[in-house]
Amino acid sequence: MTPARAVLIGVSLIAAQDATWVFEELVREFCNVEIAAIAVERIQGYADLEPEADEETRPEVQLEQDWPQHGVVEFQDFSVAYRPGLPLVLRDVTLSTFPGEKVAIVGRTGSGKSSLSQSLFRIMEANTGRIVIDGRNLASLGLQDVRSRITILPQDAFIFDGSVRENVDPLNTASDSEIWAALDAAQLKEVVQNLPDKLEEPIKGVLSAGQIFMLQKN
Incomplete structure (x- = not known):
């Protein structure tokens, strides 16, 4: 080379x-x-x-502090779609539930069962008709008032990272006595009292799935 x-x-x-x-x-x-x-x-x-509706209820509506007190839920000719331009997933639904009733909504996948619960929280807004709870049209209320006063229990137990206190009172508006009362109602007071840091104990790995469900329920 x-x-x-x-x-x-x-x-x-x-x-x-x-x-x-x-x-x-x-x-x-x-x-x-x-x-x-x-x-x-x-x-x-x-x-x-599209921006969501107002967070706060307009002053002229004068929403009661204890709303909803009775829990009468009415769907009145209610129709809703996932997005504008798509077919209606619920069409002209009319039903009423009364205090103390347990109502089961059944149907095949895609029949609109989840859409009913999402509509209660105004995650999906009505195309036509309305939802009335204790005489109040949900469309006239602010999102914060609607979503903070109605509870949904998911199928799978879920908790936030953080302490027992932060999971029971995420908005930090309750006193210690109110938190302990809530834990007592969930039959978890003794469990939390036996934790080293009690209300400040990190909740991950402390409670079973059943106990987490009871915490959510109460």
């Missing part, structure tokens, strides 16, 4: 190594651009969402 050929081979190998590095950087930048494009798409999606 002549010296000139050896030099040419060496230069070619160095150039090949540089080309590999350039290709790796090019692939990496393409991946970064793709990730950034997804982020932009999500931001655009949020920007295109």
